[in-house]
Amino acid sequence: MTLTAEISKDHSERSYSPEEIDPRIYDLYDEFCHTSMDRRTFLARAAALGIIGGVAMAQALLPRYAEAAMVKFTDPRIKPTYVEYDSPGGTSGKMRGYLVQPTGEGPFPAVVVIHENRGLNPHIEDVARRAALEGFLAFAPDGLYPIGGYPGNDEDGKAMQAGLDKGKLFTDLLNGAKFVKAHPLSTGKLGATGFCYGGGVVNAFAVEMGADLNAGVPFYGAAAKAEDVPKIQAPLLIQYAEDDPRINAMREGYEAALKSNGKSFEAHVYPGTKHGFHNNSTPRFNEEQAKIAWDRTVAFFKAHLA
Incomplete structure (x- = not known):
């Protein structure tokens, strides 16, 4: 049977709940997300595992953004728009992002929302809208803008982002943080x-901005280098998935460096979760734990950006 036929057959038989998806498929999906593996290879390797329904399980993990938006872009409680900003030292010197303001005159404390390794996809835009509903001036820059912007699918976005100069991409995102912090609708307080x-x-x-960042909430992200921790001044709320070996391997060293340097931080590991558990467009989403993590995020920002 060809891969195309197997995909069709496997997909038609049934759908799968998160608990039913084989752990080997989750591991393969994590590899797909974080390497140059393309979708066809991902599905072929899922088929090669010999798991009954393996290809359908793999397909179930692919994001379904249209079904996942928690806050519609037409919600009358927010005002979303795309804006451009200057980005000296970045990929092209010009950038664009998704700015979402709450209704009202402001000013508002600002929150910058940084996307995954595939550009400004619909999920990250939705997170920015959620932040605006909580009273923040939310801004989500698109690191892919200088090369055409998010292409409409994560696979191409992943390849595009991998091709960018990492230092220039970081500069473009950092300039986005500075842009929203200095925005006329911002109070000057910034969370990320x-x-x-x-x-x-x-x-x-947190390392680069020092006191110019007022609060940081990284979700399952790579730790700062231990030698850079003394530069951190912002309080941090560090969010971990329980099943996330790549990121969790950095946890002990990072927290030890933060403690030894007297930094303000708290860290939470969310039980029963995998890397990406906050993203509600795939079955890795854990509704209960994602709500707890988001509620903590909002409370943390409100406490430190007041």
């Missing part, structure tokens, strides 16, 4: 949150 790659960027912002 991000997911996966974006979580690592939040830790890096």
Whole structure:
């Protein structure tokens, strides 16, 4: 049977709840998300595992953004728009992002939302809208804008982002944080949150921005280097998935460095979760734990950005 036929057959038989998906498929999906593996290879390797329904399980993990938005872009309680900003030292010198303001005159405390390793996809835009509903001026920059912007699917976005100069990409995102902090609708208080790659960027912002960052909430992101921790001044709320070996391997060293340098932080490991558990567009989403993590995030920002 060809892969195309197997995909069709497997997909038609049934759907799978998160608990029914084989752990080997989750591991393969994590590899797919964080390497140059393309979708066809991902599905072929799922088929090669010999798991009954393996291809359908793999397909079930692919994001379904249209079904997942928690806050519609037409919600009358927010005002979303795309804006451009200057980005000296970045990929092209110009950037664009998704700015979402609450209704009202403001000013509002600002929160920058940093995407994963695939550009500004619909899920990250939805997170920005959620932040605006909580009273923050939310801004989500698109690191892919200088090369055409998020292409409409994560697989191409992943390849595009991998091709960018990492230092220039970070500069573009850092300039986005500075842009929203200085925005006329901002109080000048800035929080940052991000997911996966974006979580690592939040830790890096804490190092780079010093006192200019007022609070950081990295979700399952790469830790800052121990030698850079003394530069951190922002309080951090560090969010971990329970089953996330790659990121959790950095946890002990990072927390030890934060403690030894007297930094303000708290860390939470969410039981029964996998990397990406906050993203409600795939079965890795854990509704209960994602709500707890988001509620903590909002409370943390409100406490430190007041």
